[in-house]
Amino acid sequence: MGYVFDENGIEAVICGFHKNPHEILGMHTQGDETAICAYIPNAKHIEVVFYKSGLSYEMDKKDDRGFFTVIIPGRPENSMYKFKVTDHTGHRFETYDPYSFLPTISDYDLYLFNEGTHHRIYEKLGAHIRNINGVSGVSFCVWAPEAKRVSVVGDFNQWDGRRHQMRMLGSSGVWEIFIPGLVKNDIYKYEIKTPFDEIYLKADPYAFYAEKPPKTASKVYDLHNYEWHDEQWMKQREKESTFDKPLNIYEVHLGSWMQQPDPDPESETGFKPLSYRQLAEKLVPYVKEMGYTHIELLPVMEHPYDGSWGYQITGYYAVTARYGIPEDFKYFIDTCHQNGIGVILDWVPVHFPKDGHGLARFDGTACYEHEHPLLGEHHQWGTHIFNFSRNEVRSFLISNAIYWFDIFHVDGLRVDAVAFMLYLDYCRNDGEWIPNRYGGRENLDAIEFLKQLNCAVYKYFPNVLMIAEDSTAWPMVTRPVHVGGLGFSHKWNMGWMNDFLRYMSMDPIYRKYHHNLITFSFMYAWSENFILVLSHDEVVHGKCSLLNKMPGDYWQKFAGLRAALGYFIGHPGKKLLFMGGEFGQFIEWKYKESLDWHLLSYPMHEKLHRYVRELNNLYLNEPALYEVDFHYDGFEWIDCNDTENSIVSFIRKGKDWRDMLIFVCNFTPVTHENYRIGAPFYTYYEEVFNSDREKYGGSNVINAGKIHSENIPYHHRPYSLVLRIPPLATIILRPDLKNFR
Template sequence: MTASSPSVLPIDPAILAQIAHGEHGDPHAVLGPHPHDGGVTVRVLKPLAKSVTVRYRLPAPTRKNPDGWAAVDLAHEHEGVWAGVLPVADVPAYRLEVAYEGSEPMERDDPYRFLPTLGEVDLHLIGEGRHEQLWTVLGAHVHRYDGLGVAPDVTGTAFAVWAPRARAVRLKADFNSWDGREHPMRQLGSSGIWELFVPGVGSGTTYKYVILGADGVWREKADPMAAWAEVPPQTASRVFDSAYEWGDDEWMAARASRGQVDAPMSIYEMHLASWRRDRSYAQLADELVPYLSDLGFTHVELMPVMQHPFGGSWGYHVTGYYAPDSRFGDPDGLRLLIDRLHQAGIGVILDWVPGHFATDPWALVQFDGAPLYEDPNPQRGWHKEWGSHIFDFGRREVRNFLYGNALYWLEEFHADGLRVDGVASMLYLDYAREPGEWTPNIHGGHENLEAVQFLQELNATAYKRVPGISMIAEESTAWPGVTQPTSAGGLGFGFKWNMGWMHDTLQYLQRDPIHRAYHHGEMTFSLVYAWSENYVLPLSHDEVVHGKGSLLRKMPGDRWRQLATLRAYYAFMWAHPGKQMLFMGSEFGQEAEWAESRELDWWLLDHPEHRGLRDALRDINARYRESPAIWRSDADPGSFAWVEADDAAGNVFAFVRRSGDDEILSATNFAAMPHHGYRLGFPGDGEWEECLNTDAEAYGGSGVGNLGAVTAVAGEHKGWPAHAEVVLPPLSTVWFRRKR
């Protein structure tokens, strides 16, 4: 180099040492191109390289370089840092040619010559905790830079992670042989966001972040915002660039314009891994869609499909909130499953767990060396009952992470709703805590005010951005206003699980019919509060595990009585105010208690009596969907009236559901003997069709019934203007509809 040649931009050796050791918060300030002294200094971090050359674009071709490109060899400067000067005034397009011992030189782009992929608005919204599409800027995203005609286009992946207390962050991946030294990330101002664009990296790449915490310890972490992950027990994140083209436009347009409380909703809850074993998302789409279509469910609720390392947690101990479970395939596989369900007219509700998260050290726990996602107060940050960490609901960035995650599933995966797990555990500071293990809030109460704010923010934002969806709370206490709008001080959910109904009815039915007379009120009490919230009646997975036995085995008597009781129970449940949910296997009388490690007892369908239960439920769903009397006015107490609520000795429950001119009278006999000539009040005289009878022979019943119809005659009976003498078969529910 001549005396007149531009010189290398000098850098303090201590700073070069920080770069080499991955401890510099802004490596782009040192690495990459930097104009200096009439030239452009290029520094490159390649610790194991034998030589590094920069090939750069000249302002114009020369006789020596007719193709318009020239080259400069870099000199090793300090512990893997290479430096040299390009004799041009402005930063040109350039590429690196790197050679390692025993291999030919490889040409690649320099990550440190690219601008950040997050803008100022993104950083501002993240700082405010109000970035409603957080997943579009954090995580890993395939990105393309235009070469503008002077250089080839560059495609790579932009990585960005929130780690505000980190002293440094490196990117460790398959593209750098899992050696993070080559890819230190830069911190974007005071935002706490660390970012790096890596050229040549695409979908399928596996990676982790290596984070130097404030405590001086390096930790390897999966990406909290990763869209995909390795199959457990492997723990790395994966880049994913979706290419899925949706086919559910008709469904989505209709969903946005309809309500949910005044629509039919019967939900099939399922655990993907144990419905049938060893199925992919695509295989489930082929098998599940026709199965649910035949049964007539309006919705399916999937137990958590977010990435979780331990299958025995059923998905409730999440490590990857933005990544669908990779055990079943890639994220577009889940999109396919949801799309196919939508095209068949079936809505999809995803079970979602914002109350607590898994303890795995490679995931969210002490992410940047100290509590970040978890509440730092041990009285609020640890869930004794579930052995997991509780989110810091008082931190706006954490709330943003969570409600952004809800929007992610609703928008990116077209989910029709979220069932929010463990709401009660979020609402109360003393949940599962003894006196002395919790501290009252600023008003002296036991309410977690920050969690309340989060839930209100979550629901208001979700309903604003995604019309037509349903937010469903698993809330087991008497917290007021769970389904009241946030504008009225409520939590803003669309529905709440009615745990009291589930507990009372199962307690009643587990008794022998001869003893049920003394517990009649357990079946009628739910109507005292049925309109205090918008309810879902849940018979969930929680009722068929941990020694509780299957629904079938809860029922007393021989197999005939067990199946008959379930048929009657389901029809009673479907006619009751509220929406319905049934856990998989219960539709055909699963005998064994549910276990996530094996599939359902499908062999039971080889037995006519179990096929009969399934067929009965199919017909219950069909009659339900064609009967707006049952579902259209669910939120209106006027849609329900008791016909017979006090016949404890006969184990009889009868009521009318109505909406407009549609009326259904449901009569249930939970006694083991038929009632002949049983006088029931009717809303009007004339012929009433027996549109459903769970004791029909086709279902495995005894075939006792009303020959298809009854005729009600004028004459008051228990406050009703007409009455009829009917037959109530044993352990059965009968629905009557006025003939039109």
């Protein structure tokens, strides 16, 4: 009895709906015969060559659509063989048979992935350069559970989806193939036949690199080819938490921080962004000199639309090609670490865009998103919402968070739009949302996801930053999961930011009627581990730049901003300032254009720049300003009730009570020559900082020399000080406590 071919299987392969083409293609043995099958459309002639034995066999064209077979007596001793192919144009090429290799992902990996607990699935899914049985090539794995057929396409097969059809591994929804001969930088996509017989071309969700937009193909890439030099930083990070350390973050959009002339005649602006390596040489020393401890980057994951600022991601595992290659980005982070600067990435697990090459309707169905539009559509942004109830989606996202820490050595993730994840009805009207299974508005699946995310991250990287951008009053965001919290390390203080900027935008004459806007935040300042933020969101869409928010004339705008930043540095909580705020960018941020660095040639901008630099360095050197940010032991009011003069005074303390600073903030343009405040000790006090100094652009109303407190009780204190209070200014004093025990 001769070899019996599976005719139905052959037809399924040719027609593109066989979920395991490896059952038909490649080498198979029946009894004492072995058949080799190949499906190579447009092939005219194929010869099978066994390289160890030197034996070769002509293949028969079993079907004119390109299906070839050959039957060999017995079982070949060595199964490594190649096809020598001649196509209809006379072109010849050789290739190992992709269908002669075993799967490159284990059943255990698939089990964990389907369970939602595979924290490093990026090591298996996606495209990986491998050497199997001495053959170099690339393994491809992708999750597309409802697809009829998935193929890898690219220049290497003329984008012909018939050529490299993948197999689905059991019921996992994962498709796999190893393609010999492919190398780094080969471009590819997945051609997916949907359940409705549509053909989609999709970028790889797990691709490590991609073409530079507006092109959208994925690229084969090897991420293990960079030699790091940040060992000292990484070892130190393992030992120390950030809670009692200075955390002063400079928020940056890489494309618009600084630009260079663009020789491209079709350039829209005549300028282009700096590369990752150029940013390493320019941005890092600048941040270090300015006294920042961390750089926070608006999303650097691949995204198609510049106007999304990176927040609508199509390539979660691919650093954007706009500024260079992955090694260049590693060099940037490495340079940061060698200079004592941490790196935080904005990360967006709430939603993704609807671009055709991205995650949307990936296999023709709601794969990564919810099927129901009231759950799966983000109407404000025109995007899809991740389906956090799906195990494979959780594996995708949690692994992605781990990936940035693991492969790129980042020091933190700022998780975007957490409020939209916590509540099903957030920014939605009645009838635009579906209650949870208990009838409530909490998004139970997203909440569980956030807890799993933070537990996983801190399992592997104990002292990194996981920062929630959350504008709600959800309790215990920064408390451990095991005590009922969400498990974040820090939370953006959006309430403080809104109140503070509203207050600072008022004409000073009205501020006394709204004094609570700068004092109310102390009612909840220690309920979470807060970061005070003056972020990019506050200097766009008609909100004005920080400097231009300040009321009054030219001088008053600068004085107001200096006073505001002084109060900002004294208020409990870690700090974040968006780029441009440090030198008084006058116009709103524009993502297509560079910051207005030429403003530093104007005296008031240069003096503000100097002020921020020296204020930041004061922050770095004063334990009172950072050691006890998250407990009321680090703060005391002196007076929060002087509404008539719009003045507040308070004390900041470090772990050692002798590390103490007194802040007095005047939010009106009125000078007070003999202003009395309560003092905690009978000793000398020295003014260590004054935003009104002439070198900062102020009027030089200062408290010279040492001031001794008087034995006059005031503000419920046993002693008091009489000070000169400059207009629109923050002053900082230090008591002499050398002789106190």
